[in-house]
Every structure is written in structure tokens, then in C-alpha cells.
Amino acid sequence: MARKFGGYQGKGLRVNLSTGRITVEDTYQYLDLIGGTGLGYKVFWDEVPPKTRAYDEANKIVFAVGPLAGTGALCSGRTAVTTIMPVSWPQHLIGSGHMGGNFAEHLKYAGYDFLIIEGKAERPVWLHVRDGKAWLKDASHVWGQGTRRTTRVISEEVGADGTVAAIGPAGENLVPYSVVVNSRAHTAGCGIGAVMGSKMLKAIALQGSQPVHIAGDKADWEKLINYHRTIIGANNQHVVPNFPSPLFEYWDAGSRWVGAPGKRWGASEAPVTLTNDVRSLNRISYRTNNAAYFLGDNVWQYTVRNNGCFSCPIRCYTVMKDEDTAAKFGVSPIQFNTCVGMFGGREWFPKLSRKKSDLARQAGFVGIELMDDLGVWENYGQLFRDFSNMYEDGIWKQKLGADEYKSIPWEMVDACNPEFIKTAVHRIAYKEGEFGQLLGMGTGYMLEKMGIPEEKWKDDHRTVYWKMGHPKHHANEDDGQTGCVINTQYNRDPMCHSNCNFVRSGLPIDVQKRLAEHFWGSADAVDAIGDYKPTNKYKMIRAKWSIERKELHDMLSFCNWMGPWISSPNKQDGYMGDNSLESKYYRVLTGHNLDVKELDRCAERAFNLHRAYTARQMQTTDMRKKHDQYPNWLFEDKKNKAPFTKGTIRMDKADIEKSLDLFYEVQGWDVKSGLPSANHYRSLGLNDVADTMTKEKLVPGA
Numbered sequence: 001m002a003r004k005f006g007g008y009q010g011k012g013l014r015v016n017l018s019t020g021r022i023t024v025e026d027t028y029q030y031l032d033l034i035g036g037t038g039l040g041y042k043v044f045w046d047e048v049p050p051k052t053r054a055y056d057e058a059n060k061i062v063f064a065v066g067p068l069a070g071t072g073a074l075c076s077g078r079t080a081v082t083t084i085m086p087v088s089w090p091q092h093l094i095g096s097g098h099m100g101g102n103f104a105e106h107l108k109y110a111g112y113d114f115l116i117i118e119g120k121a122e123r124p125v126w127l128h129v130r131d132g133k134a135w136l137k138d139a140s141h142v143w144g145q146g147t148r149r150t151t152r153v154i155s156e157e158v159g160a161d162g163t164v165a166a167i168g169p170a171g172e173n174l175v176p177y178s179v180v181v182n183s184r185a186h187t188a189g190c191g192i193g194a195v196m197g198s199k200m201l202k203a204i205a206l207q208g209s210q211p212v213h214i215a216g217d218k219a220d221w222e223k224l225i226n227y228h229r230t231i232i233g234a235n236n237q238h239v240v241p242n243f244p245s246p247l248f249e250y251w252d253a254g255s256r257w258v259g260a261p262g263k264r265w266g267a268s269e270a271p272v273t274l275t276n277d278v279r280s281l282n283r284i285s286y287r288t289n290n291a292a293y294f295l296g297d298n299v300w301q302y303t304v305r306n307n308g309c310f311s312c313p314i315r316c317y318t319v320m321k322d323e324d325t326a327a328k329f330g331v332s333p334i335q336f337n338t339c340v341g342m343f344g345g346r347e348w349f350p351k352l353s354r355k356k357s358d359l360a361r362q363a364g365f366v367g368i369e370l371m372d373d374l375g376v377w378e379n380y381g382q383l384f385r386d387f388s389n390m391y392e393d394g395i396w397k398q399k400l401g402a403d404e405y406k407s408i409p410w411e412m413v414d415a416c417n418p419e420f421i422k423t424a425v426h427r428i429a430y431k432e433g434e435f436g437q438l439l440g441m442g443t444g445y446m447l448e449k450m451g452i453p454e455e456k457w458k459d460d461h462r463t464v465y466w467k468m469g470h471p472k473h474h475a476n477e478d479d480g481q482t483g484c485v486i487n488t489q490y491n492r493d494p495m496c497h498s499n500c501n502f503v504r505s506g507l508p509i510d511v512q513k514r515l516a517e518h519f520w521g522s523a524d525a526v527d528a529i530g531d532y533k534p535t536n537k538y539k540m541i542r543a544k545w546s547i548e549r550k551e552l553h554d555m556l557s558f559c560n561w562m563g564p565w566i567s568s569p570n571k572q573d574g575y576m577g578d579n580s581l582e583s584k585y586y587r588v589l590t591g592h593n594l595d596v597k598e599l600d601r602c603a604e605r606a607f608n609l610h611r612a613y614t615a616r617q618m619q620t621t622d623m624r625k626k627h628d629q630y631p632n633w634l635f636e637d638k639k640n641k642a643p644f645t646k647g648t649i650r651m652d653k654a655d656i657e658k659s660l661d662l663f664y665e666v667q668g669w670d671v672k673s674g675l676p677s678a679n680h681y682r683s684l685g686l687n688d689v690a691d692t693m694t695k696e697k698l699v700p701g702a
Helices: 028-033 036-047 103-109 147-158 192-198 218-230 281-286 290-295 297-302 323-329 339-348 358-374 382-392 395-399 402-407 410-414 419-429 433-441 443-450 454-458 476-487 509-520 537-556 581-590 596-618 653-667 678-683 687-695
Strands: 011-016 022-026 061-064 079-085 093-099 114-118 125-130 133-138 162-167 180-182 186-188 201-207 303-307 317-321 334-337 465-467
Touching: 011 133, 022 028, 022 133, 028 036, 028 596, 036 061, 036 079, 036 093, 036 537, 036 596, 061 192, 079 103, 079 192, 093 180, 093 596, 103 162, 103 201, 114 125, 125 147, 147 162, 147 201, 147 358, 162 192, 180 192, 192 201, 218 281, 218 581, 290 297, 290 317, 290 339, 290 358, 297 303, 297 317, 297 358, 323 358, 334 339, 334 358, 339 358, 339 382, 339 419, 358 419, 382 395, 382 433, 382 443, 402 433, 410 419, 419 433, 433 443, 443 454, 454 465, 476 537, 476 653, 509 537, 537 581, 537 596, 537 653, 581 596, 596 678, 596 687, 678 687
Parallel strands: 011 114, 125 201
Antiparallel strands: 011 022, 061 079, 061 114, 079 093, 093 186, 125 133, 162 180, 162 201, 180 186, 303 317, 317 334
């Protein structure tokens, strides 16, 4: 089977922590869902009762990769981790975390496509997988340790030729805001750390040298990879630089392509100066410096190099070296991270929020080390916003007991002293006092515990809180109605970059509209940011496509942060990328001939399976009102500009409702309830889902 279907090892591991039994299972039973999240959703549909809560022994954790993992395909270092999340509110629901680093390829090299973790151990254990064999081992010597020491100790035991994914004290203490960390700084959030902790599973170590077979001609494979390199831009597929250059027709100040000629990796030994050839395919990693993008130009002098995930040329994690900050605050002089992890330290301080300064960099250094080592999740920045909003509004003083309130060094917050981060993160990881317990619960549960109506957070622009315990993630500020509808669909922030990587590519709107007409049937599928027009079906066609590509990437092990690649830096091609890139990879790799529409159909199947399982968990026939919610702050503007006025991202409520109508129609779902029908499930090959949903009266009209 490995030869018939390249890219797969053909087997996965089921690890029962209650009995200690480890068994091997066939991968190909899941082939119609490819791998990754699709495989995870299927396991939960088949095996986990929908009323299961996150810390129940019946809950499972599925670590799964797709056929691209371990092959050397560009941007294929992603692992999907599916479980029932302890952070979704008001009930625990299914969700997936997605981690990069080196876990995905080492799972393949160890001989497997997935791990199903079930049951609960009696004492702390870690899982060792090597070349087709697996063992559960005692973890008492690393229980209570941070992720970095745990990784080091286990690596010393097994050797340095693999990777370790570990939880920290936050996970052990069942803090919902917790992560699992591999390769030092690559995390999967949404409470996976706490679910592992509830099962007494401290870590997973992977090693191996098993080959990953490619079914097609090797020359075709190399040609495809080289072709992919030509259409890659910078981080988040920004395809023009943020500076003018005679080598480019366009530039955009908001682009993450910040690597300009003359910039230096100043802390490298010896320092590396970027050359004039910023378009060179051998210099792709020079294009991105997320530390400089988020924290300012001054960070270039602290830059050692870029780091990232296996087989990705973009290298979006900036490695920084800062001896002075290390000495001052007692942290490692080397830190690396990206996005929220990079700038999150400053967000503990309202006066420092969004600032680009030396102090912001120092706070970032402290934040990276403490949060990653203790295994605390920030929920796409929601943790920081919750803390700051309650501090600014005096809620902490009102709600905490007088003694506990006095024990917290609030003067450090006013002074923007990074030492405060140590106090806050430590209290969260160890559930110290009401302060630590409340912040670690997740937004919905914290508000409930404090007697604050969720609507207060949904009315407040500062929170960017969306629904069900999670914040917005590339919503109206990036993509109008399309971004809003995508944010209604998941049980956590959607983690979807398919849409925003296009609209934020840096290309002028007239170019974007030309590409939109080619890919989605109309130039009206996209608007300029902050110049939104009333909704239409083409925007919702693009929303459906965006979600399906997000799912497809999570199933294949492609990185949706970097793709899809439908725009490119290439003027000679009219800046057009390739909508069929995923199917080209899949066909050459697996030998299984699925075209673009058929692969998108696999993704649609997975997305509808996720929808069905969520409806079963919620026991609702009205997903539209009970699940697909949006906040009231969408419909406000600080300057009271009207919707559809240039210069505002304010939405119109009737227009958002119409967008949902159109989205459900495009999906083939019932417009009134937002539910797929039994016939729709059957059309996707989900016959068992159709039967179950009909029996449980969770289809339209039931």
C-alpha cells in the first residue's frame, strides 16, 4: 500500500494509557479524509460520545499528519492535534490545534501517520516511538518541569536525532489555557496541554529513519518543488515588499516582506548583510523578519537568523540574541517565536500595547520564555486583552479579595516592567489564587465565574472577543463580510489564513479583483480593505473556498499560514499563483489522481463532519442562532462612520445576516437553521453521518 499510495506509511498507533496497550491500525480506512484534521474528526465521530467533556477519560487526542509530511514538500511541517477543548464555552466542544516545528516529519520517520491517545495513566508517563516500535515510560522525573527542561532531559535519554513534544506545569495542573510544545517554541493551543495533563501524559518523543515513498517520478517531484519556490512570497504569502524597489512594480507598507537590501542579521556570528537580490529564490528566508515587523527596525541588530518548520524556506520564526535583557530578567539570551508569541509580552501592559520599542522587545523576550516553558496559551492574544481590559476598568480591584489584590505588583503594570510577566504567568500555570485560576480558565468561563455577562465583552471593541470563548482571527478588519462569516464557523478562532493571505498580499485592489474574477467568478468577490461594498454570493463562494483550503491544508500537512498560493510575486504571470498546487503535489506524491475539485470535496467532507459532530455536541437544530454568532462591536465605528463608507470597517447587521443566507446557500445547507440535510451528507459520502443525524433529529425540519 505504501507504494500504491505514496506519502503514507500506511499505519498509525493507538495508545491506551489506561491499559498500557499499544496497537497498530491501518491508515487507509481514513483515505477519503486524507489525514490531519480530517482523520481526527473521523476518529471522534466514530469513537467519542458527543457528551464527552475535555477531562473525561473517554476524551481522546489525535496527533495526525497528511501525506506531504516528511516528504520535503515546501511548507509541509504541520501537525493537526484534535481533541475536545476545555476552553470552548459554555460547553466543551471539538477543535484542533496546529503545531509546526519538527514533529510531523519525525512521526513519519518513526513509521506512522497518526497517534490516537486514549484512556488515562495511573501515574505520569511519556511515549517513546522509534522506527515502528513504541513504549510508555515513567515520567516522574520530569513531571513538574517546564517544557524546555523536559525536552532536554528526554532528548538526552533517547538521543538527539528526533523531536520531543511536551507539556509544562500549566498542562499538568489542568489549566485550560495550556499548550503542548515541540522543537522549543512550536505550540498547539486550545487546551491540548491540559487534556494531556488529565491523561498523565507528559511528553511524546519521536525518532526513526523510515523512508517516505513518492509514487511519481522523482524528476517530476523536484520540478514541482522548484516551481512552488517561484510563487512563494514572504510570511503569510505577502508577495510584494514593504519598501519601494526598482525590482518591483508594487510595494505595500503593511507587507511582512521586510527584508530590504542593507538590512543585517546583526547578532549573527558573523553578521549577515542582505543583498540587493531580494527576489532570489535562494534568499527566501531573508524576506521575513517577524521580530522587526512586530517590534520595529531596531530588532535587526538582535537578529541571529530565521528559524521555522521542517522544509519551509520562509522561516517565519526570528531567532534573537539579547545578552542585556537576559541578564536583567534572568531568561535565556536566545529566544525565537513568531506572531503573537513574538509581540505578546508587551500586551500585558496597556501603555505598551502595539508599541515598537526596546522595552517592548524586552517584554517579548520574557514573555516567550515564561509562557513557552510553563506551557501557557494566550488564545491569539485574548489572555492579554482580558487582563488589560479588567485592569483598566478596575474590575480586578472589584472582584479579587483585598489581600490577594494587594499581593499583586500592579505598580509593575503601570511601569511596564517585564518582571510582572513572571508573576502573572506563574500564577496562571500553577492556578495560584483567584487571579491565576480566573485568567487560566479561558474567557467565557472567567466571565461567568466573575459574574460579567458575555455580552459586555462582545460589545467592547477593545476585547476583539467573538463568541464561545474565542477572539476574532482575521475578520472584518481584514476581509469584511468574508472574514466575518469565516469567524462564525469554528469552535475556536478559525485559524484560517486562506482569505487574509490573499487580501493582505500587498497587491493593489485592481490586481486582486482581476485574480478574484479568475478564481471565484467575479471581481466583486473581493473589496479593498476599509472600502467594503454590500455582500454578494461571490464573497461567500470565496469564504467557502477559504474554509475548504484551510481544512485541506490541515489534512495534507500544508501550512495555511503560508498558503494558499493563488497570488505570486511574478509580474510576468500577472501576479497569478496556482489554485491547483495542492492537487499537483497530491497526485505526484500519492499516485492517487484527485483533481482540484475532488480534493476540495475531501475538505468539504471534513468540514461538514466537524459541523455534524458539533451539532451533536450542542444538541441543536439551530446552528445559525446557537453557534454561528458574531459580536455587536462589528456594528460600531468610533467616528460613527456609516457602513460601506470608505475608511471604516464597520459592518451592517442586515448585511451580515444576508451574508450568512448566501453562505449557507453556497454550502448547500438549510438557510434557516444552518444545518446540512441528510441528502447533503450523503452527497459527500457521509452516509453514516446522514443516518445518525436523522435518527437524532439533527437535520433541518426535524
